[in-house]
Amino acid sequence: MIHRFKMHGTNIVVDVNSGAVHIFDDVAYDALQYYEDGDKKNTIDRLSGRYKPEQTQEALLEIDGLIERGQLYSKDEYRQVMPLLDKEPVVKALCLHVSHDCNLRCRYCFASTGDFGGSRMVMPPEIGIRAIDLLIQKSGSRRNLEIDFFGGEPLMNFETVRTVVEYARSKEREHNKNFRFTITTNAVLLNEEFKRYINENMSNVVLSIDGREGTNDRMRFKVDGSGTYRHILPKIKDMAESRNQDKYYVRGTFTRHNLDFSKDVLHLANEGFKQISVEPVVAAKGSGYDLREQDLPVLFEEYEKLAYEYVSRQRRGEGFNFFHFMIDLSQGPCIVKRLRGCGSGHEYLAVTPDGDIYPCHQFVGMEDFRMGNVLDEQLNNSILSVFKNSNIYSKKECSSCWAKFYCSGGCAANAYQFNGDIDIPYSVGCELEKKRIECALWIKSQD
Numbered sequence: 001m002i003h004r005f006k007m008h009g010t011n012i013v014v015d016v017n018s019g020a021v022h023i024f025d026d027v028a029y030d031a032l033q034y035y036e037d038g039d040k041k042n043t044i045d046r047l048s049g050r051y052k053p054e055q056t057q058e059a060l061l062e063i064d065g066l067i068e069r070g071q072l073y074s075k076d077e078y079r080q081v082m083p084l085l086d087k088e089p090v091v092k093a094l095c096l097h098v099s100h101d102c103n104l105r106c107r108y109c110f111a112s113t114g115d116f117g118g119s120r121m122v123m124p125p126e127i128g129i130r131a132i133d134l135l136i137q138k139s140g141s142r143r144n145l146e147i148d149f150f151g152g153e154p155l156m157n158f159e160t161v162r163t164v165v166e167y168a169r170s171k172e173r174e175h176n177k178n179f180r181f182t183i184t185t186n187a188v189l190l191n192e193e194f195k196r197y198i199n200e201n202m203s204n205v206v207l208s209i210d211g212r213e214g215t216n217d218r219m220r221f222k223v224d225g226s227g228t229y230r231h232i233l234p235k236i237k238d239m240a241e242s243r244n245q246d247k248y249y250v251r252g253t254f255t256r257h258n259l260d261f262s263k264d265v266l267h268l269a270n271e272g273f274k275q276i277s278v279e280p281v282v283a284a285k286g287s288g289y290d291l292r293e294q295d296l297p298v299l300f301e302e303y304e305k306l307a308y309e310y311v312s313r314q315r316r317g318e319g320f321n322f323f324h325f326m327i328d329l330s331q332g333p334c335i336v337k338r339l340r341g342c343g344s345g346h347e348y349l350a351v352t353p354d355g356d357i358y359p360c361h362q363f364v365g366m367e368d369f370r371m372g373n374v375l376d377e378q379l380n381n382s383i384l385s386v387f388k389n390s391n392i393y394s395k396k397e398c399s400s401c402w403a404k405f406y407c408s409g410g411c412a413a414n415a416y417q418f419n420g421d422i423d424i425p426y427s428v429g430c431e432l433e434k435k436r437i438e439c440a441l442w443i444k445s446q447d
Contacts, residue, residue, distance in 0.1 A: 002073060003402035004032060007442040008308055016402050018074040021329060025446050027051050028059035033264065035063055079393065081335050089346040089388050091138035092145055094131055095361045097352050098123045098160045099152035101417035103188050103317040104228065107219045107291060108281050114152035115404040122157035123353035128164035130374040131351045136175050146180045150361055155189040159324020165201050182206065187232040195258065199242055207236045210252035211278060218257060237272065245274040249323060252278040252442060255289035259298050269320045277323035280432050282414050291428055296395045300435045318322035327440040331342065345387025359387055362413030387412065395423045403434045
């Protein structure tokens with residue numbers, strides 16, 4: 001399987017199974033269009049109006065050489081790795097919902113403005129401690145473990161954050177574990193004390209802001225309805241600078257109200273941020289700000305415009321990192337992750353303030369996906385098995401998709417939200433992901 005596309009005057013060909021990425025000249029690129037019919041004379045004849053026969057013949061020989069070297073039309077070697085996925089699952093990360101409350105009322109919040117459709121509450125320290133015990137128990141011999149502090153707004157319950165960090169650190173030597181902590185915050189409550197603690201203890205911090213002031217304040221506002229942009233921007237800037245513009249992300253969401261989202265990304269870059277992620281909203285049809293199939297051409301153009309400016313700024317020494325354009329062609333994700341994605345439901349779990357366990361933060365509150373409670377120290381193996389056995393080969397749409405080894409089958413929660421099945425991907429999300437991958441590959445071609 002191959003994928004061919006043009007972007008900003010560059011012809012790119014991806015060999016899906018080997019991962020090889022090629023830049024083709026016009027002759028070889030056009031010849032490849034007819035190569036699979038196996039009739040080289042017919043290909044030469046078809047292209048005779050554009051190229052001399054000897055040019056096309058030379059291009060066909062180059063294509064033959066790539067095939068012989070296993071860099072084009074290569075076989076799928078990954079299926080033979082599938083037995084590795086049958087191993088006993090090892091939990092390696094928890095998303096701790098230390099607060100099911102929030103000081104904002106964002107329109108697009110998948111968590112129902114912080115309470116996840118239930119009562120507003122915060123996690124008691126003892127629940128956080130039991131969650132750490134569960135992770136240690138379920139992680140087997142794996143040494144490196146991750147804890148993501150999430151909400152709602154986790155700064156509203158920083159006592160539990162501190163307790164969990166200190167308890168986990170106290171258990172590292174005893175159990176031969178190394179904990180890595182991250183936190184996601186809207187920055188409203190961010191102060192010097194919190195900043196200092198985060199910088200001393202968190203490997204990464206995600207700071208929520210959507211971009212331009214109008215874009216941000218239309219969707220992200222306080223309980224009293226006032227916008228957040230002017231309140232949080234100085235705090236987020238200060239946090240980014242205090243981390244030397246590294247090991248953080250400013251994370252935004254674009255909706256149908258700002259299809260020109262590249263302007264929001266560049267706005268954040270112009271404000272000095274070097275680590276940026278602005279992602280498409282996943283919202284129900286009829287919300288008014290949900291992304292639709294008819295929006296895709298505009299969004300594709302936005303990604304391509306952003307990619308071009310991204311490279312231009314890098315060349316001028318004004319570069320920044322955009323999360324969805326960061327791709328490693330030589331040391332990319334491990335094979336298992338390519339096949340099965342983020343590991344939600346078996347390697348990665350979410351824990352609510354009262355200790356309930358779900359496959360990930362986006363499934364929280366869906367009773368059918370409740371996997372247990374940290375106080376019970378048991379997991380529902382039937383749910384775990386469903387997620388463990390979900391992979392790019394169990395998804396019909398993915399098995400024939402050129403991007404499958406890059407996106408690993410997409411988000412299970414999004415698939416379930418739109419199609420009621422974690423194995424039927426969310427189509428709009430798929431199309432946007434494929435465009436982002438094309439942009440990332442084009443950016444690599446400019447190195």
